[in-house]
Amino acid sequence: MTSTPPNAANTDILVVDDVVVRFETQEGPVTAVDHVSFGVRQGEFLSVIGPSGCGKSTLFNVIGGLIGHTSGVVSVGGETINSPHQSIGMVFQEESTFPWRSVTDNVAFPLELIGMPKAQRIERARHFISLVGLDGFENRYPNELSGGMRQRVSLARTLASEPKILLMDEPFAALDEQTRLLLGDKVLQIQQQLKQTTLLITHNITEAVQMSDRILVMTYRPGKVKRIVDIDLPRPRTSEIVGSEDFGRYVAQIWADLREEASRGMRDEEEHALHHTGAPS
Amino acid sequence: MTMTATTPPRRFNLASVLPALTGLGTLVAFFALMEVLIRTGALNRFIVPPPSEIIASFPRIIVEEQVLHRFVLTLTECLTAGVMLTVFGVAGGVLMHRFKLLQQACETWVAALASAPVVLCYPLFLVIYGRNAWTIIMMGFVSALPPVILKTLEGISGTRKVLVNVGRSFNLTPTQQFWKILFPAALPTIFVGIRLGLIFALINVVGVEFLINFGGLGQLINELAERYDLPGTYAAICFVVLVSVLFFMVLEKAERWLTRAE
């Protein structure tokens, strides 16, 4: 379950091998990620799903090179990662557009960094803006856009850097259900079009099943790999697939796994709260 | 709904000018009250001249006392202090952000200085620079520096973590991280600091002009008071108030324009 396949090195573009992340807190060390191993294949869409607080964002930050890990190895195309790597593009859970830049300038940001001439990068930015369906909004500023549109700007900005691996941490978490479904369609369509290797972190089962080739289910504290599920649903998929029988079967299967963890997490938190608010009185 | 639909334009217009009208009305009422109190003898007219006399002395002040020239003088001193404030204040805030030790060592002191009556140090500045415009400018500069430093520091340190992480994920160098993320993110807050600083500078510049009897509008007040020209003194004070209100409004407009994208 936690061991990588023998030929992993040949097919997996991203390898997470026996990674442990431990935080030192006032209440002692907290293990957020506990001996997690998996690989992501070229062109694959892999989702990581788990209850709140299980260490998903921690894993995201480690793979992105933003925080260090206690032990284990993360590598991209055989290259070990200890700091942000150019072949990994990150889309964050929080609103992350630059409010002082227009949509075009936001999306052109990574192109500006590599010194692409202005005319060329505007044209390039236009391409990615239209890819996420924001034609006509090129000259708007983020404060003039809805939350879903801003998240699409962030996505376009990351895509513009043409990362080998797209890494997303609950990019739709703050959006309403309809926007979330439609945006999910958009992401799927883009992913298929660009053959983009994608690692999506989520706690939404429907979203995960709808989009993924494989789903990695994490346990609640310490965050371990509970199971990796292959999703054999035909492609191309849209949000319409949500009604099918197979879809329901996958959702039920993952929910069974997840329910155990989520309720464990809830019990844990309740106990924690009792312990801390109950003690002084 | 139907009520507002039947009388839309008039209602809207009244509502939009009501705050300004109320403000102006209060001011006029206050002056009218003063006028009545002074004319009936309830207030001594040798301490407070009636508003009508103050208004009547406006033309005299403008023509005979070269108010325009003094206004330009005071403004030049303020703007010189302002340029220095922007350069040194922003640089100070940036340095304090960059070197944590400096911040830990100085932040409390700078904050204390912001609330201290630094203007009382004017004799020291008089000794250092002599009785000329530099004493005034430096006094305005020094007393207005703390808010600019503090606001710059606040703006940079307050940059949202996720924006910093976006920069890191794109592999920005520290210099790029500063110029492309921290500085633009902090700009609105920095501008608040500069606005505060310029207002502090104006107050102190006029104050020191008054104290050392040199330069622009502050000196005029001093002179008129010494001549015991009370309506003139109050007229000059009104002029200073007008100038600062104008100054404030211009700065506010400029700030809105600069941060329109936020």
Ligand SMILES: Nc1ncnc2c1ncn2[C@@H]1O[C@H](COP(=O)(O)OP(=O)(O)OP(=O)(O)O)[C@@H](O)[C@H]1O
């Ligand atoms: N910098 C840190 N210092 C100490 N503990 C941390 C730190 N970051 C995360 N943790 C702890 O690690 C655990 C996992 O956190 P993480 O943010 O990765 O969870 P998550 O799965 O992303 O949750 P959510 O779904 O709510 O976003 C939590 O118990 C959290 O309190």
Ligand SMILES: [Mg+2]
């Ligand atoms: Mg998270």
